[in-house]
Amino acid sequence: KTEDENREFKAEWTENFAIIQNMNGLTTCLICKEKFTHNKKSNLERHFTRKHTTFSIKYPIGDARKKAVEELKKSQESSTSVFSNWMQSSSNINMASFVFSQEIAKRGKPYTDGEYIKNCFINASTELFGNFKNKEDIIKIIKELPLSAKTIKDRTIKMCSNITTQLIEDLKLISALSIAVDESCDINDTAQVSLFVRFISHSGPKEELLGLLPLKGQTRGEDIANAVIECMDKHHIPLDKIVSIATDGAKSMTGVRKGFVAILREKINHEILVYHCIIHQEALCAQTFPDEICKVMELVITIINSILAKALYHRQFKEFLFEMESEYADLLLHNKVRWLSRGNVLKRFAILFPDIKVFLLEKGVHYPELTDDQWLQKFYFMVDLTSHLNQLNRKLQGKGKLIFSMLEEVTTFENKLSIFAQDFERETLYHFPSLQKHCQENHSTIDKHHFKTIILNMREAFLGRFQEFKNSRTTLAFVKNPLNATITELRLSPFEIDIGNFEIQLIDLKNKEIWRSKFERLSVELETLEKKKCDLSSQHKWSALNDQEKEDMIIFTAWNSIPDSYDQLKKLAFAVLSLFGSTYICEQSFSSMNIIKSKLRNRLIDDNLESCLILKTTTYKPDILKLSKEMRAHCSH
Numbered sequence: 245k246t247e248d249e250n251r252e253f254k255a256e257w258t259e260n261f262a263i264i265q266n267m268n269g270l271t272t273c274l275i276c277k278e279k280f281t282h283n284k285k286s287n288l289e290r291h292f293t294r295k296h297t298t299f300s301i302k303y304p305i306g307d308a309r310k311k312a313v314e315e316l317k318k319s320q321e322s323s324t325s326v327f328s329n330w331m332q333s334s335s336n337i338n339m340a341s342f343v344f345s346q347e348i349a350k351r352g353k354p355y356t357d358g359e360y361i362k363n364c365f366i367n368a369s370t371e372l373f374g375n376f377k378n379k380e381d382i383i384k385i386i387k388e389l390p391l392s393a394k395t396i397k398d399r400t401i402k403m404c405s406n407i408t409t410q411l412i413e414d415l416k417l418i419s420a421l422s423i424a425v426d427e428s429c430d431i432n433d434t435a436q437v438s439l440f441v442r443f444i445s446h447s448g449p450k451e452e453l454l455g456l457l458p459l460k461g462q463t464r465g466e467d468i469a470n471a472v473i474e475c476m477d478k479h480h481i482p483l484d485k486i487v488s489i490a491t492d493g494a495k496s497m498t499g500v501r502k503g504f505v506a507i508l509r510e511k512i513n514h515e516i517l518v519y520h521c522i523i524h525q526e527a528l529c530a531q532t533f534p535d536e537i538c539k540v541m542e543l544v545i546t547i548i549n550s551i552l553a554k555a556l557y558h559r560q561f562k563e564f565l566f567e568m569e570s571e572y573a574d575l576l577l578h579n580k581v582r583w584l585s586r587g588n589v590l591k592r593f594a595i596l597f598p599d600i601k602v603f604l605l606e607k608g609v610h611y612p613e614l615t616d617d618q619w620l621q622k623f624y625f626m627v628d629l630t631s632h633l634n635q636l637n638r639k640l641q642g643k644g645k646l647i648f649s650m651l652e653e654v655t656t657f658e659n660k661l662s663i664f665a666q667d668f669e670r671e672t673l674y675h676f677p678s679l680q681k682h683c684q685e686n687h688s689t690i691d692k693h694h695f696k697t698i699i700l701n702m703r704e705a706f707l708g709r710f711q712e713f714k715n716s717r718t719t720l721a722f723v724k725n726p727l728n729a730t731i732t733e734l735r736l737s738p739f740e741i742d743i744g745n746f747e748i749q750l751i752d753l754k755n756k757e758i759w760r761s762k763f764e765r766l767s768v769e770l771e772t773l774e775k776k777k778c779d780l781s782s783q784h785k786w787s788a789l790n791d792q793e794k795e796d797m798i799i800f801t802a803w804n805s806i807p808d809s810y811d812q813l814k815k816l817a818f819a820v821l822s823l824f825g826s827t828y829i830c831e832q833s834f835s836s837m838n839i840i841k842s843k844l845r846n847r848l849i850d851d852n853l854e855s856c857l858i859l860k861t862t863t864y865k866p867d868i869l870k871l872s873k874e875m876r877a878h879c880s881h
């Protein structure tokens with residue numbers, strides 16, 4: 245009886261009673277598939293003799309019974325294998341569905357594209373796998389892919405939630421972060437606040453969309469502040485981790501008492517750095533042209549609109565340019581919202597100017613300004629100066645821009661404006677090739693004092709702005725070259741630095757050759773990167789320029805290799821690396837928002853819009869394997 249009570253499975257029971265132990269450890273009858281919770285020999289024997297008498301008589305104990313049991317075992321293993329394969333296939337189908345959903349979201353495409361992609365896949369597979377023996381099996385699996393609009397939507401929400409969880413986990417580990425906040429309206433005139441966070445994770449600098457926050461009523465500073473604070477609280481992110489805020493400088497953001505920044509300052513228990521987007525400030529400086537110069541731009545826009553507004557005129561003009569073998573096939577429309585639009589429009593108009601004059605004469609349209617030398621001088625002056633402004637604007641744009649490098653570009657341009665003014669004083673016009681060419685061809689006499697005054701006024705506008713950046717210049721430069729830093733010049737209060745330890749660590753760093761050489765090598769790496777950028781910029785290879793290694797990542801790698809005994813130095817370096825210098829990334833997110841929520845998708849609700857936008861902008865990768873395991877596969881119907 246003691247032996248019968250033994251709970252261990254005995255190998256001989258398989259041959260005697262056609263019993264096995266399955267993958268889950270349960271004793272199972274091979275004949276009727278019944279499972280037993282206890283391994284009692286008496287219970288198993290009673291089951292076999294009472295329920296499988298026929299089998300017992302047909303296959304007596306010995307070779308006959310052994311052979312019959314082996315056949316039953318093979319059948320059981322085959323069935324288990326089929327089930328495992330089905331489970332694996334279901335998991336693969338689920339993962340494939342997530343991959344498709346991710347690609348659709350990253351490209352800002354509608355959920356309904358899932359079925360369209362599936363149909364393309366099926367039709368292409370018919371030809372692609374035509375010679376495969378298992379062609380039908382392949383197509384069958386493709387047809388089972390769940391890619392309905394509802395499925396794509398659900399997958400997108402799950403991946404967004406997974407990415408947000410990863411982001412929050414990283415934010416829990418850091419001591420400092422910066423936020424960039426901007427507001428714009430979607431296609432339905434719903435005000436949307438774009439909230440980005442920048443911080444230094446274990447893998448490097450990150451800029452991530454924390455939330456797209458809809459404002460249903462007013463867009464006052466307190467409304468924006470309430471939305472941002474609610475988002476931070478929802479994700480359990482302490483406001484005291486914020487060291488810097490970047491905004492577009494609107495009144496609702498910067499109001500002294502009820503502005504977004506003022507309200508947030510009251511909630512944060514330490515000093516914070518506040519930056520008015522450096523690109524917006526540059527754009528404001530570029531608007532200092534006097535009225536007579538602005539009227540030149542107005543006439544250019546009038547002429548362009550007169551040609552492009554009428555369909556017949558527009559077709560004839562393009563045909564005319566083709567016959568004249570012009571460099572460009574059409575004119576550009578001006579868009580005040582786009583930073584580079586004015587310069588690009590003027591440059592294209594200048595290149596096509598001779599053809600435009602001929603076309604207008606053929607149509608009997610006369611603009612006396614087009615033959616007036618003074619007007620043409622102002623026009624070509626604008627062409628050249630806006631070209632210089634566009635070059636600066638392009639250098640300030642982009643993700644992951646180091647705030648100190650952006651300040652260097654602005655300071656450099658301020659000095660360039662002095663050179664431009666001297667260019668007119670000397671009457672050399674080296675930096676104004678379009679104006680120079682016009683004057684040489686027409687023997688024109690320029691009013692050098694007038695143009696010099698315009699440039700100096702613009703320089704004064706530049707010098708009067710960017711003060712918040714210039715006041716922190718030494719602190720911002722620390723990440724590139726800590727060897728030149730002195731503690732009295734550094735602004736440490738926003739970063740909660742232990743000043744005593746910081747001072748000792750800085751002296752130690754400066755006097756250790758191994759660390760001095762590290763930052764000397766860093767300077768060489770940054771110099772090499774800058775040379776590549778200059779070469780690509782001079783060749784107007786803007787896409788290749790964006791593909792270059794990011795400056796902030798090179799600096800992070802250098803600082804991350806410093807031992808943690810220099811923790812206060814690293815804390816300051818990582819905090820400075822996390823600063824936003826512009827709201828470029830917010831503006832870019834609004835462009836993506838307008839692609840996602842277009843006229844054809846204007847019923848997209850706010851939560852789904854946010855999910856799509858997070859997937860489109862994130863650098864995190866959703867854990868598709870984990871997500872697919874959490875779900876049951878539902879094959880397409």
